[in-house]
Amino acid sequence: MIQRETYINQIRPYFNTDLVKVLTGIRRSGKSVMLKLIQDELEKEGIDRSRFISFNFESLRYAKLRDGMALYEAISSKIEHMTDKAYIFIDEIQEVTDWEKVINSLRVDYDCDIYITGSNAKLLSGELATYLAGRYVSFEVYPFSFKEFLNVLDKSPADPALQQDFNQYIQFGGMPEIANIKDYQTNADKYLQDVYSTIMLKDIIQRNNIRNVDLLERIIQYVLANVGHTFSSNSLAKYFKSEYRSGSTETILNYLKACCDAFLFYKVKREDVASKRLLSVNEKYYIADHGIRHAILGNNQANIDQILENIVFLELKRRGYQVRVGKVGNLEIDFVAVKADKKIYVQVSYLLASEKTIQREFEPLLEVRDNYPKYVITMDQLNFSRDGVIHQNIVDFLLSDQY
Template identity: 55%
Template sequence: MGRIRPFIGGELIKALTGIRRSGKSVMLDLIKRELLASGVNENQFISINFENLSNAHLCFANALHKEIKSRVSTITEKAYLFFDEIQEVDDWEKCINSFRVEFDCDIYITGSNAKLLSGELATYLAGRYVEFVIYPFSFEEFSKLYQTVFPNTDQREMFTHYLTGGGMPYLSNLRYAEEPSRQYLQDIYNSVVLKDIVKRNNIRDVDLLEHIIAYITANVGTTFSATAISKYLKSEGRTVAPETILNYIKACEDAFLFYRVRRRDLQGKKILTVKDKYYIADHGIREAVLGGNMKDINLIFENIVFLELLRRGYKVTVGKAGEKKIDFIAEKQNQKLYVQVAYLLASEETIRREFGAYGNIKDNFPKYVVSYDEFDMSRDGMKHRNIREFLLTDDWS
C-alpha cells in the first residue's frame, strides 16, 4: 500500500501483477477501503472479476465497453473502475484506453501474466500506467500474520515454518496446518500451470512442460542453460531443441512462476548471455510439489533473499568477478549492495570463500554475507547477518 498510495486517485492506470493467489484481489479491496475513508462513495465503484463465470459475456472489448459506459452514466462524480484478471478480456487494452479517454475515472487492473504490460499495451497505454508486482508474503509479513494465529511463537520457530510453508497469504486461513497447506499450494501450482501457462500459450506437450518445470524447480539458484536441460531430457529419452525449452521457460516466467536472473561480469562490465539462474515465486510451492526444502536449505535461503530484494524494488543480477561468484548484485537508483548467501559458515574454508568473493570489488557499497549463524562474523568492512535479522532490517544501506 505504501507504494500504491501516492497514485490513488491519479490519472495513471494502476496495474497489479503477480502469481495467482498472491493477494492482488485483496489489494484492490484495500484500495477501496482507502478511498472510502477519504470520502469517496461506494456507489462510485464498478468492480468486475473476469474469472467469475457470470461475467463471461463481458470478456470481449465491445461488450465490456457497452456495459461500463452504461454504468458510468449513472455516476455523477468520478468513477472508480476495478478489473480483476483483465487478461481474460479480448482486446482489453483498447477498452481500458477508451475508458481513460472517455470518462472521468480512476482505473485499477490486475493480471496473472507478465505479457499484460507488453506488446499491445506499449502502443495503447505507453507512459499512462504504473505497475506494482504483488509478491507472496515476506518473512516480516508472514511473521505478523502467523502471530495472530499462534501468539508468542518465537522468531526461530516462525522462520522454520516459513522455510517449508512459504508466503502465500491464504495459508493463515488454514492455520498453517501441514496437509491442508500442502494441498492448497499444489492446487495453486496446478492452476498456474494449466490456466496461466498451458491454456494461455496453447501448449500441447504438457508432459514436456512439466518435466522442464520439475527441472527448474529442483535447481532453483543453480546456473544452467537450455542446453543443459536438453541433455537432461535426452537422458530421460526425450529429444527437445534448446529453443523449445527457452519458449516453455519464458511461458513460466510470464505466469510469474519463475524469475530469471542474469549474470554480470563485474570486471568486464557486461551481462553474460549463458547460464542464467532461476528462482521460484514462492518456495512453499516448491516444497508442496517437490519437497526437499530443508535438504536444499542453502538454495531456499537464496530464493528467499532474492525475492526480498525484488520486493524492495531492487534490480538483481548474479555477479562474476574473475573466478569468484557473487550471489546477488542489487541496484536501485543510486543504491547498490552485494549479498552472499550461505546456510552455515561452518568451516574456515567456507568463511574464506564467502567473504573472499568480495576480494576483487573495490567500491564502497555495502557487502553482506547472510547465513543461519547467530554469531556475528563481520570483518574488514564486510557485514555478516543472520538471515532472519537481514530479512527484518528496514534499511540495508
C-alpha cells in the first residue's frame, strides 16, 4: 500500500482536533486507502484501534445505516462503551441521508475525531457549510502523480526505461487500482471503462436525476475530445444543433456542472493577466484522470499535446495551486498558478520542433512584465530556455520538488 505522504503531511496537523476532516475526489482515486493510512498514522501515535469506528457506504453491509438517524444511533452505541476519545471514519458519506446533521451532532455530543470521504463536490457546499461553518478542513485526493505511479510499480527515476514508464502513464493514467491489475497494459482499459460507468451512473445520473442520458454522454464525449481547448456552453449548444441534437444552453451548463461535482472534470476559468479580471466565457475543462479518456476515446498519443497539458494541470492542483488560464492581449498562457505568495506561469507543448513553435510558446510568457517564474514544459531533451523563461522536460518537472 503506497503511503501517499503528500496527503498524510497535509492531514497530520489536524489529528485530534475538533475540525472534521473531509476527503473529496473522484471515485476510486484512493480516498478509502487514505482513511486506512490515517488509521495507521494514528496507531503509530499510540491510539489503540479499538477506538476506531469505521463505515464504508460502498458496501451493502451498511445499507440499513444509510438513514441518518440509524447511523447516528449505531455510532452512539459504540462510543458510549468507550472511556477515551473515539475516532470515526466514514467512507462515501454522501450515500447517507441527512449526513450533515449526523456529523454535526456527533461532533457536539461526543469527544471524537471525525474523518469522512465523499465523491461529490457538494459535500463542501450547502448544508455542510451551514452546519459546520469554520469547523471542517477539506483535502482533495487525486489519482496517482507520475512520481507515485513509479513508486507503486517499484520503478526508480534513475531507471533507463523512464521514458517508457512515462509513456505508460500517458496511456493509462494514475487510478490507483491499475497497479494491482495483472498485465495492466492489456486489462487496464476494461477497469477504467467500468470506473467511468460507475461515476456516470452513481455520481452523475442518479445523483442529479438526469433523464437525457444520451445528451449527457455526448457532452462528455465532446469535453473528452476537447480537453484543454476553450469553448463555451453556447458554442456547445450550437454544435449539437448542427448535429441535429437538442440541448439548451442551460441544460448543457447543468450537465457540465454535474460532471464537475462528481470530480470527473475540472472547469478552469480564464483570467486577464494584466487586470487580474476573470473572463466570463470560453473556459477550459480537464479530466481528473487521462487514463479514463484513453479508455473511452482511444489512444491518448494521438492528442499528446492535450494529454501533456492535462497532466501538468493535475500536477499543479496536487501541489496546492489555484489554476487559471491566462490571457495576455490576444495571446494565451496555458496556466497561471498561484499558491499563497507564489505564482508561476506555465506553457505546455509536445515538442519545440521549429523556431515558429518556440516563438509561439515563449511569446505569451515574454509579454508578462513581472518577475514571477515562467516555464515552458515539453518532452524535449534539449534545453531551449531563453530570455528568463525556463524550459524544462515534463518528466523532470513532474519529478521535481522545487515548485
